[in-house]
Amino acid sequence: MGKIVLFCSRNCLFLLILLWGLTPPLFTQESILASYERNFTRAGLATKAGILRDAATDDRSAEFIGELYEFALRFVLDNGELLREDPDMIALAGIAARGAGSSGYKPSADTLWKIFSLYRDSHTRVEILGALGILGKGNLQVVENLNQFLANQNNYFRSGMIPDYPTLTACVAALGSLGDGSSFPVLFSAMTAGYPQALVRETVKALESLEGNYKQYLIDVIRKNPPAEKLAAFQIGIDNQKFTEADQGELAETALEITLDLFPGNADSGAVVSSLRFAAAGALTRLKWVRASPLAIRHFYRVQTDYGNGAASREQLLEAIACLGAVGTSEAAQVLALQLGYINSQTERNGEYDEAVIMALVQALGLIGDKVAFDYLLYIGYLNYPEQIQSAARDALNRLKW
Numbered sequence: 001m002g003k004i005v006l007f008c009s010r011n012c013l014f015l016l017i018l019l020w021g022l023t024p025p026l027f028t029q030e031s032i033l034a035s036y037e038r039n040f041t042r043a044g045l046a047t048k049a050g051i052l053r054d055a056a057t058d059d060r061s062a063e064f065i066g067e068l069y070e071f072a073l074r075f076v077l078d079n080g081e082l083l084r085e086d087p088d089m090i091a092l093a094g095i096a097a098r099g100a101g102s103s104g105y106k107p108s109a110d111t112l113w114k115i116f117s118l119y120r121d122s123h124t125r126v127e128i129l130g131a132l133g134i135l136g137k138g139n140l141q142v143v144e145n146l147n148q149f150l151a152n153q154n155n156y157f158r159s160g161m162i163p164d165y166p167t168l169t170a171c172v173a174a175l176g177s178l179g180d181g182s183s184f185p186v187l188f189s190a191m192t193a194g195y196p197q198a199l200v201r202e203t204v205k206a207l208e209s210l211e212g213n214y215k216q217y218l219i220d221v222i223r224k225n226p227p228a229e230k231l232a233a234f235q236i237g238i239d240n241q242k243f244t245e246a247d248q249g250e251l252a253e254t255a256l257e258i259t260l261d262l263f264p265g266n267a268d269s270g271a272v273v274s275s276l277r278f279a280a281a282g283a284l285t286r287l288k289w290v291r292a293s294p295l296a297i298r299h300f301y302r303v304q305t306d307y308g309n310g311a312a313s314r315e316q317l318l319e320a321i322a323c324l325g326a327v328g329t330s331e332a333a334q335v336l337a338l339q340l341g342y343i344n345s346q347t348e349r350n351g352e353y354d355e356a357v358i359m360a361l362v363q364a365l366g367l368i369g370d371k372v373a374f375d376y377l378l379y380i381g382y383l384n385y386p387e388q389i390q391s392a393a394r395d396a397l398n399r400l401k402w
Contacts, residue, residue, distance in 0.1 A: 032058070032060055032063065032064055033063075033064040036055050036064070036068050037068065037071050039051050040052075040072065046088045048075070049088070049095050052068070052069070052092075052095050052096060053095070055068055056099065065099065065103050065105075066100065066104070066107075067105070069100040069103060069105060069108065070107060070108045072092065072095075072096040073093075073096045073097065073108055073111045073112065075092075076089065076092060076093045076096060076115055077111060077114055077118065080115065080119060081118075084118060084119050084120070084121075090124055093115060093119065093127070094123050094124055097112060097115070097124065097127040097128045097130070098130065100112065100131050100135065101130055101131030101133075101134045102131075104134065104135070105135070106139075108135060109132060109135045109136055109139055109142050112128045112131055112132055112135070113132070113142065113145055116128045116132075122164055125164070125167045125170070126166050126167060129170035129171050132146065132174050132178075133173060133174035133175075133177035134177065136174070136178050137177075137178055137179075140180075143175070143178055143180045146171055146174055146175050146178070146183070147175070147182060147186045149171055150168075150172065150186045150187070150190060151186045151189070153168055153171070154186070154189045154190055154193050157193055157195065158193060165196070165199065168190075168195075169198075169199055172199065173206065175187060175206050176202075176205055176206030176207075176210075179209050179210050180210065180211070181210050181217065183206070184207065184210055184212070184220065184221070185217070185220055185224060185225060187203055187206050187207050187210075188207065188217075188229060188232075189225060190203045191203040191204060191232075192229050192232045215247050215251070218233045218236060218237040219250070219251060219254050221233035222251065222255050223254065223258055226269075227262070227269045227276070228272050230258065230259075230273075230276055231272055231275060231279075234251060234252070234255045234276055234280065235279075238251060238252065238279075238283050245287055248283060248287060249283075249287045249291070249292070251283075252280045252284045252287065252289065253280075255276055255277070256277060256281055256284065256292060256295045256299060259273050259274075259277035259280065260277065260295065260299060260302065277299065278319065281299050282319060282323075284296060284323055284326065284327065285319070285322050285326040286326075287326075288326045289326075290327050290328060293327040293328075293329040293332050296323045296324050296327045297324065297331060297332060299320055299323065300323070300335060301335075303316055303319075303320040304317065304320070304339075314354070314356065317357065318356060318357065318360045321336065321360040321364050324364055325363065325364025325365070325367040325368060328367065329368075330368075330370050332368060333365060333370035333372050333373055334370075336361055336364050336365050336373070337365060337370075337372050337373040340358070340361045340362070340373070340376045341375075341376045341379075343357070343358050344376060344380065347385070355389065358389060359389060362377065362392045362396050363392060363396070365377060366392070366396030366399045367399075369399045369400050370400070370401070371402055373400065374397065377393045377396050377397050377400075378393075378397065380393040
């Protein structure tokens with residue numbers, strides 16, 4: 001009987017040894033991670049960071065290190081309310097965040113953001129942002145969180161608050177690393193906010209790293225951002241040598257449309273909006289952007305009203321007339337012809353007229369060549385206008401298309 005028991009015991013022992021030999025990776029991986037987690041839990045706060053350092057040098061660290069960093073980050077988060085200002089906790093948070101990023105352990109992204117929202121020291125936040133710049137690639141929630149944080153910082157800065165520049169710079173760099181096109185408006189806003197040049201340079205670098213349609217990004221800024229940023233986006237786009245005339249025309253059309261619809265609430269923004277509107281109209285004139293004809297007509301009527309009220313200069317009125325001539329549509333010709341007819345009647349009644357304005361109208365009508373202007377141009381010959389106007393009217397009549 002004893003022999004039988006001995007035989008079974010030996011076979012059982014052999015079976016256990018065989019099973020152990022067949023499955024070493026599973027048992028080894030579990031025991032290594034569990035061992036480090038146990039040591040981390042038992043260690044004092046001052047020595048926990050050392051355990052992470054030791055684990056990173058382990059020859060088998062690739063098998064478990066990401067999960068260990070997440071374990072440490074959870075400890076940092078769970079104890080943040082009490083210990084977030086403790087130097088040892090701050091050091092631990094930085095090491096765990098940096099390690100999570102370098103190990104590429106993407107599940108830590110959510111934990112990292114929660115810690116970022118809880119901790120306020122620059123060291124922790126900078127390390128977290130560096131990690132999120134790696135782990136957040138393709139994670140729309142991470143991108144959205146960083147975009148919102150930067151937008152808030154821009155608003156705080158404009159209200160007079162001094163930001164945490166290391167954290168702000170790290171956020172900009174993280175957005176550049178992630179390269180998501182949705183970050184363009186908020187990065188552009190940071191670029192134009194008035195930050196120190198070092199941060200502006202980092203912002204420009206981040207903008208250049210974004211994927212997507214650069215022209216559309218500028219259009220989005222023109223549509224959605226504050227007036228000063230609208231103007232900056234327009235100027236950048238209209239001077240971009242890589243943009244085609246069609247690209248520039250679309251930017252200018254968008255800028256004119258937006259500014260005609262804006263009702264600025266203060267003198268400063270009103271001046272910026274006005275500058276953008278006239279700059280856009282000037283670009284449309286240069287480009288002869290026919291598609292913008294309805295906007296050019298609205299612009300002309302706005303300038304005409306402002307000129308009558310003393311809020312626009314003669315030069316601006318002449319530019320608005322030239323814009324109508326450049327877009328060259330029948331609708332534009334109709335507006336110009338009616339204005340010329342009004343001036344003709346004024347001249348006939350009291351002999352008063354503005355030579356520069358009537359000359360601009362005649363030349364614009366000649367440029368378009370629409371026959372709707374025939375009667376108004378012909379009538380100039382019966383009025384007491386100087387020869388240069390008479391000559392311009394005859395030339396315009398010869399340009400009309402029948």
